[in-house]
Amino acid sequence: MSVYNQYPNNQQQFSTRAIHAGQDADPSTGALNTPIFQTSTFVLDELGVNKGYQYARTHNPTRTALEQCIASLENAKYALASASGLSAAYTVTNLLSAGDHVIVGEDVYGGVYRLFEQVLTRYGLSFTYVNARNIEEIEQAINEKTRLVWIETPTNPLLRLADIRTIADLCHANGLRLAVDNTFATPYFQRPLELGADVIIHSTTKYLGGHSDVIGGAIVTSSDDLYERLQYHNNAVGAVPGPFDCFLVLRGLKTLKLRMREHERNAFAIAKFLESHPNVETVHYPGLATHPQHELAAKQMSGFGGMVSFVVKGGIDFAANTVSSTNLFQLAESLGGVKSLICHPATMTHKPIPKEIREHCGIVDGLIRLSPGIEEAEDLIADLDQALSGSPGNQQSLTNNGTDANSKLETRAAERALVQTR
Numbered sequence: 001m002s003v004y005n006q007y008p009n010n011q012q013q014f015s016t017r018a019i020h021a022g023q024d025a026d027p028s029t030g031a032l033n034t035p036i037f038q039t040s041t042f043v044l045d046e047l048g049v050n051k052g053y054q055y056a057r058t059h060n061p062t063r064t065a066l067e068q069c070i071a072s073l074e075n076a077k078y079a080l081a082s083a084s085g086l087s088a089a090y091t092v093t094n095l096l097s098a099g100d101h102v103i104v105g106e107d108v109y110g111g112v113y114r115l116f117e118q119v120l121t122r123y124g125l126s127f128t129y130v131n132a133r134n135i136e137e138i139e140q141a142i143n144e145k146t147r148l149v150w151i152e153t154p155t156n157p158l159l160r161l162a163d164i165r166t167i168a169d170l171c172h173a174n175g176l177r178l179a180v181d182n183t184f185a186t187p188y189f190q191r192p193l194e195l196g197a198d199v200i201i202h203s204t205t206k207y208l209g210g211h212s213d214v215i216g217g218a219i220v221t222s223s224d225d226l227y228e229r230l231q232y233h234n235n236a237v238g239a240v241p242g243p244f245d246c247f248l249v250l251r252g253l254k255t256l257k258l259r260m261r262e263h264e265r266n267a268f269a270i271a272k273f274l275e276s277h278p279n280v281e282t283v284h285y286p287g288l289a290t291h292p293q294h295e296l297a298a299k300q301m302s303g304f305g306g307m308v309s310f311v312v313k314g315g316i317d318f319a320a321n322t323v324s325s326t327n328l329f330q331l332a333e334s335l336g337g338v339k340s341l342i343c344h345p346a347t348m349t350h351k352p353i354p355k356e357i358r359e360h361c362g363i364v365d366g367l368i369r370l371s372p373g374i375e376e377a378e379d380l381i382a383d384l385d386q387a388l389s390g391s392p393g394n395q396q397s398l399t400n401n402g403t404d405a406n407s408k409l410e411t412r413a414a415e416r417a418l419v420q421t422r
């Protein structure tokens with residue numbers, strides 16, 4: 001018997017599915033919530049007969065519940081939970097073989113770039129980075145070895161969009177698969193499979209988990225063939241999440257809609273505030289009418305998401321000063337939790353990307369990324385207001401503050417680089 005024959009009921013509304021899909025009361029005990037099945041193996045009824053579970057790397061009931069729920073929220077047939085967003089990305093690349101070529105949106109998550117460039121190029125895969133806003137650039141990058149197009153939309157940290165339907169059509173006309181990293185939008189605001197994508201990747205560490213207390217990932221597809229191969233590799237490679245982590249993400253999913261609405265409300269209010277701030281040069285938020293792809297966002301998403309980024313005047317000094325001066329916004333990597341975070345991509349999340357490439361993509365030294373939580377907007381805005389006070393042009397006071405903050409950031413970045421080499 002396969003535990004994957006119970007396709008979710010997609011007739012129900014989003015929040016109903018978030019709370020019920022894959023989550024019937026436990027048949028053996030009546031437990032309302034899916035238990036944390038903390039077991040490595042499952043006892044056979046008799047030789048060759050089991051209850052759908054055999055060994056917990058392959059399947060675990062807590063994980064099954066999570067997978068069915070995520071599949072349902074993406075209106076997909078299948079989901080696979082993985083140990084992290086990056087392991088989900090890695091498993092998708094297991095569909096490829098040495099010699100294959102992948103076209104990648106140029107401002108993908110820094111860790112995905114590192115995985116592709118530092119790890120997978122050694123396995124004979126090659127990658128071409130393109131501006132995914134421009135369909136011609138994608139088309140021109142296709143060669144006879146190309147198998148996959150990989151995009152993120154909206155992107156991290158510039159909140160640029162790629163037109164999923166147009167790119168999917170291009171891919172399918174050329175026999176390619178399209179993978180979309182849907183971490184930023186979440187299925188509440190965007191469902192890439194409905195727009196033609198073949199595979200979705202999530203870092204459930206972010207909005208799906210929602211509380212900054214777990215690392216996890218997921219792969220979603222409606223293709224029987226892709227699912228079978230991805231499931232095979234997820235098991236063969238073994239980067240699977242433990243049952244407690246699955247439980248945490250499943251718990252997070254139950255409030256996804258409520259949280260995403262609040263994140264979006266706060267992001268909107270903050271984006272508007274920043275737009276009118278004298279020390280801010282540019283604001284990136286797809287919900288603003290001034291966003292160059294606002295129309296596309298309104299078309300392919302049902303909301304604009306919770307992430308905002310902006311460029312301060314005064315470059316690295318003022319940016320470093322600002323991210324070190326907030327009280328509610330915590331200076332940390334990651335995003336998508338109920339508690340607000342602030343980050344400086346050039347020295348933190350996007351440090352693995354060489355400076356020339358970074359700047360070419362618009363990840364300049366003055367760029368700051370916000371992940372507004374679900375605190376009250378007025379408190380978050382007051383926090384940013386005080387952090388942005390002062391004058392970016394005032395070198396006298398800034399050289400000190402800025403240098404201090406800057407060297408703190410550099411020390412942190414150096415520490416991180418050290419950790420990563422371990």
Ligand SMILES: *Cc1c(COP(=O)(O)O)cnc(C)c1O
Pocket residue numbers: 084085086087109111112152156181183184202203204205206215216217
């Ligand atoms: C965080 C993130 C990842 C990687 O996920 P982990 O859970 O940290 O491994 C991939 N893509 C995007 C867009 C992310 O934000």
